[in-house]
Amino acid sequence: MRKSFYQYLMTLRDPESHDEIAQFANNAFFDQSFPKLEEAYEPLSKYLEENAGYLPSMTIFDATFQKYQEQAQAL
Template sequence: MNRSFYEYLMTLKGPNISEPETKFANDVGEDLSFPKHSKNYQEISHYLEFNAYYIDNMDLFDEVWEQYVENNA
């Protein structure tokens, strides 16, 4: 994987917050503590579960992570 999960997410940012992936990306972009250089599923998942107020359902993270893996191989 060439880029971090954060870098991938930033490609999903945009004004259409009705799309869950876009809202998630926008929220992560505003999270100053997000592990920006990580490519590790466990590290990011743990961070989101215990520190991120903006994600209600970890299924969304899993879906976006799958896209990340597919698009970043």
């Protein structure tokens, strides 16, 4: 069974890190409305564009989503 994007993102959390992706994961953890079961790019992108003031650039999401897809293909 494929992990949702949120489940994948939570594996990247690191409160001690200053890495942009780790910070994205840390902040998404506290976002109660984050679409936790979503796997598709478009709904996630739309949600983040409209609701994620904690994400300084959508390129961070794009890079993270690309890694998510690569991991899913490797399984």
